Amino acid sequence: MPEGRLDRYPGYDVLRKRDTPSWNDVTRRVIDARLAISDRPRFLSETDWATLQAICERVVPQPPDRPAIPVAALVDDKLCRDDGDGYRNAKLPRLREAWQRGLRAIDAEARVAHGTGFVALDGDAQDALLRAAKQGDLRHPAWEGMPSDVFFDARLLRDIVHAYYSHPTAWSEIGFGGPASPRGYVRMDFDRRDRWEAVEAKGGDEAEVRRRNQRVG
Amino acid sequence: MSDDPQQTPRAKDGRAPDVFHEGGWIPMREYRETDEVDFVLVGTGAGGGTLACRLAEAGFSVVALDAGPYWRPLEDFASDEVEQNKLYWTDERICDGENPLQLGSNNSGKSVGGSTVHFAMVSLRFRPEWFKARSLLGYGADWPLDWREMWHYYREVEQALKIAGPVTYPWGPKRPRYPYRPHEVNAAGLVLAKGAEALGIDWVPTPLATLSAPRGNSPPCVYRGFCTIGCSTNAKQSALITWIPRAIRAGAEIRDLAMVGRVETDRDGGRVTGVRYQREGRWRFQRARNVVVAGYAIETPRLLLNSATDRWPDGLANSSGLVGKNLMVQANQAVWGTMDEEIRWYKGPPSLALTEHWNYEDDGKDFFGGYAIMSQGPLPALWASTQAIDRDLWGEALIQEMQKYNHQVGLKIVGEMLPQERNRVTLADETDQYGLPIARVTYSWCDNDHRLIDHALRSMTQAMQAVGARELWEQRNDTCHLNGTARMGDDPRSSVVDADCRSWDIPNLWICDGSVFPTVGGVNPSLTIQAIACRTGDRIKALAARGEL
Numbered sequence: 155m156p157e158g159r160l161d162r163y164p165g166y167d168v169l170r171k172r173d174t175p176s177w178n179d180v181t182r183r184v185i186d187a188r189l190a191i192s193d194r195p196r197f198l199s200e201t202d203w204a205t206l207q208a209i210c211e212r213v214v215p216q217p218p219d220r221p222a223i224p225v226a227a228l229v230d231d232k233l234c235r236d237d238g239d240g241y242r243n244a245k246l247p248r249l250r251e252a253w254q255r256g257l258r259a260i261d262a263e264a265r266v267a268h269g270t271g272f273v274a275l276d277g278d279a280q281d282a283l284l285r286a287a288k289q290g291d292l293r294h295p296a297w298e299g300m301p302s303d304v305f306f307d308a309r310l311l312r313d314i315v316h317a318y319y320s321h322p323t324a325w326s327e328i329g330f331g332g333p334a335s336p337r338g339y340v341r342m343d344f345d346r347r348d349r350w351e352a353v354e355a356k357g358g359d360e361a362e363v364r365r366r367n368q369r370v371g
Numbered sequence: 372m373s374d375d376p377q378q379t380p381r382a383k384d385g386r387a388p389d390v391f392h393e394g395g396w397i398p399m400r401e402y403r404e405t406d407e408v409d410f411v412l413v414g415t416g417a418g419g420g421t422l423a424c425r426l427a428e429a430g431f432s433v434v435a436l437d438a439g440p441y442w443r444p445l446e447d448f449a450s451d452e453v454e455q456n457k458l459y460w461t462d463e464r465i466c467d468g469e470n471p472l473q474l475g476s477n478n479s480g481k482s483v484g485g486s487t488v489h490f491a492m493v494s495l496r497f498r499p500e501w502f503k504a505r506s507l508l509g510y511g512a513d514w515p516l517d518w519r520e521m522w523h524y525y526r527e528v529e530q531a532l533k534i535a536g537p538v539t540y541p542w543g544p545k546r547p548r549y550p551y552r553p554h555e556v557n558a559a560g561l562v563l564a565k566g567a568e569a570l571g572i573d574w575v576p577t578p579l580a581t582l583s584a585p586r587g588n589s590p591p592c593v594y595r596g597f598c599t600i601g602c603s604t605n606a607k608q609s610a611l612i613t614w615i616p617r618a619i620r621a622g623a624e625i626r627d628l629a630m631v632g633r634v635e636t637d638r639d640g641g642r643v644t645g646v647r648y649q650r651e652g653r654w655r656f657q658r659a660r661n662v663v664v665a666g667y668a669i670e671t672p673r674l675l676l677n678s679a680t681d682r683w684p685d686g687l688a689n690s691s692g693l694v695g696k697n698l699m700v701q702a703n704q705a706v707w708g709t710m711d712e713e714i715r716w717y718k719g720p721p722s723l724a725l726t727e728h729w730n731y732e733d734d735g736k737d738f739f740g741g742y743a744i745m746s747q748g749p750l751p752a753l754w755a756s757t758q759a760i761d762r763d764l765w766g767e768a769l770i771q772e773m774q775k776y777n778h779q780v781g782l783k784i785v786g787e788m789l790p791q792e793r794n795r796v797t798l799a800d801e802t803d804q805y806g807l808p809i810a811r812v813t814y815s816w817c818d819n820d821h822r823l824i825d826h827a828l829r830s831m832t833q834a835m836q837a838v839g840a841r842e843l844w845e846q847r848n849d850t851c852h853l854n855g856t857a858r859m860g861d862d863p864r865s866s867v868v869d870a871d872c873r874s875w876d877i878p879n880l881w882i883c884d885g886s887v888f889p890t891v892g893g894v895n896p897s898l899t900i901q902a903i904a905c906r907t908g909d910r911i912k913a914l915a916a917r918g919e920l
Contacts, residue, residue, distance in 0.1 A: 162774050178603060181449040188453070213765045240460050240475030241812070244467035281766065288763065307760045315759040315769065319752040320453045328776040330751050331596075331717055333450030335603040338593025339718040342557035347715065354713060354777065 416485015425908025484611025
């Protein structure tokens with residue numbers, strides 16, 4: 155589980171580059187606004203919000219030793235802005251409708267199978283239900299004909315995973331350089347890094363790597 | 372007044388944004404809607420932007436409309452995947468068929484400059500034989516164009532965009548050296564190079580429309596790696612910063628945030644008279660002697676179908692019944708893996724190395740067509756959702772896999788798919804924010820498409836194994852680019868436009884974008900679209916001189 159997670163980039167924080175030539179004004183504006191999104195719903199109802207939060211914890215579990223990325227709030231923000239993809243599978247309704255219907259259907263499936271809402275299930279039962287959705291096996295009337303597998307891939311996974319990896323905390327976690335305009339990069343070859351890129355720990359060198367990463371900027 | 376370019380038009384009152392300076396302006400000629408201009412163009416991307424420039428420089432009066440905003444990249448473009456969603460066509464479209472397409476960020480632009488604002492800059496010529504695919508290679512359809520003439524126009528576009536590429540190109544007839552030196556190849560590209568060498572096939576640094584040395588107001592590329600969400604330094608030679616400023620200098624007017632809903636015809640339907648479009652919340656009409664539709668392979672047929680009249684009940688330019696049919700995307704499959712070395716593929720343009728070997732080598736193929744293989748560098752949110760959906764990775768497994776981001780590598784194809792009439796754009800019952808019926812896009816792969824994909828996945832797997840990549844996996848479900856839906860040809864019964872992009876049915880209605888492709892080949896289409904636009908500009912000039920417009 156998350157506590158045992160390998161930290162390949164100890165001490166690296168992409169936000170330390172905020173005031174360097176790697177960030178232009180518009181990037182600072184956009185990321186500041188994202189970091190200011192509070193962890194509460196603006197579009198979804200409280201019930202749907204609770205279900206979404208529980209799903210996010212299964213899809214992108216987070217370690218307890220750092221501030222959590224408000225993944226559900228980022229998805230809710232997308233719904234609030236009705237920020238569509240520009241296309242949709244003919245089997246899906248529009249963005250907002252798909253999410254509302256999908257969240258209610260997953261909760262309804264939990265009640266049929268376990269006599270309790272999705273939020274109250276343990277992690278294994280939640281995962282089993284999500285896997286059934288991925289397989290297209292869920293047919294509760296609450297889906298109103300929307301195939302659970304299409305919803306799972308095209309909306310649930312796509313939007314949640316996209317939200318998590320649009321957050322600077324996730325960029326730091328994977329050692330991504332983050333915003334890079336106008337400075338860009340110089341060293342492009344194998345095993346080369348510019349001094350404004352994350353240092354990777356190779357095992358046993360965490361303390362030194364942490365010190366070096368705290369100077370990245 | 373709001374300076375949100377998505378809310379308030381910028382190109383008006385005699386000026387247009389200066390794309391090279393924050394807050395800057397350049398003077399722009401304006402026409403009245405009652406002026407019957409020589410040409411009104413719908414769309415300002417690789418087709419419309421290029422042709423607007425060529426027509427204005429030839430002395431025609433030109434108004435070019437685009438549904439999207441007019442960006443100044445230096446002040447408007449963030450290094451952020453979510454924010455830059457603003458570059459894409461995100462109005463609703465419905466996708467069905469056996470292999471429903473993914474559109475939006477993948478292949479649709481909504482900006483002055485069109486998709487060239489976010490394209491990956493890969494600038495390749497067609498293999499000469501592809502222009503006679505039916506006669507010489509036995510599939511698809513022949514183009515009404517000669518490859519030697521097209522190669523002349525390719526050269527012109529390569530010079531206009533100062534393409535950075537290799538001194539010698541190992542495939543096809545000899546070509547001159549590229550105008551600018553090739554870019555340094557990043558580690559992701561070197562993986563392709565080593566893989567190709569291990570297989571005994573050629574590779575090159577990719578010819579790219581981003582500068583390797585300064586040019587005018589554009590600096591050389593700084594390898595920031597966000598190319599497919601918009602270049603914030605102006606190194607990328609998009610239509611927005613090349614053809615369009617030239618067009619304005621030559622007297623063209625650009626109207627941003629101008630959504631065309633209908634091409635109007637005269638009473639007997641024999642000629643078009645202009646376009647009805649919405650701007651600043653009001654429907655307007657621009658008179659024109661000629662209309663050029665250049666909205667790319669979904670919006671172009673949608674507009675022609677939405678312009679149906681009593682005389683043309685199936686839509687304009689559609690007596691052949693082919694408007695909207697033969698939509699062609701390209702196969703975009705990949706093989707991904709993990710290396711011991713740090714790759715850090717987020718640095719540099721995404722495809723710095725490529726091989727066109729299987730575009731030119733026909734031996735051993737059990738399919739028609741070809742494909743190019745390119746190195747890759749996906750940004751985190753796109754990459755994570757790709758892995759989640761295509762590898763069924765989520766939960767702790769996804770988080771752990773994403774920890775390998777800086778060691779992951781991949782090869783991806785741009786592969787030829789065959790034209791099929793069942794792959795098409797039609798009108799859906801739903802309407803958009805302008806009240807216009809939206810597009811339904813139907814797509815199914817054919818057996819040949821599947822065979823090409825299988826072959827490509829095998830070659831890429833071999834190359835990846837040869838360089839010691841581990842944990843290989845195949846991404847099968849992806850496509851890119853949009854072409855077809857208004858094909859050019861020699862016969863009005865089997866094509867929509869002639870070689871000059873002029874519609875067979877209505878002599879002053881033209882189509883100039885990727886819609887006119889009869890086949891797609893195995894290379895990215897933007898260079899060919901721009902070459903066709905340059906040729907069309909020259910042909911219109913010649914026709915006008917002979918009084919045949």
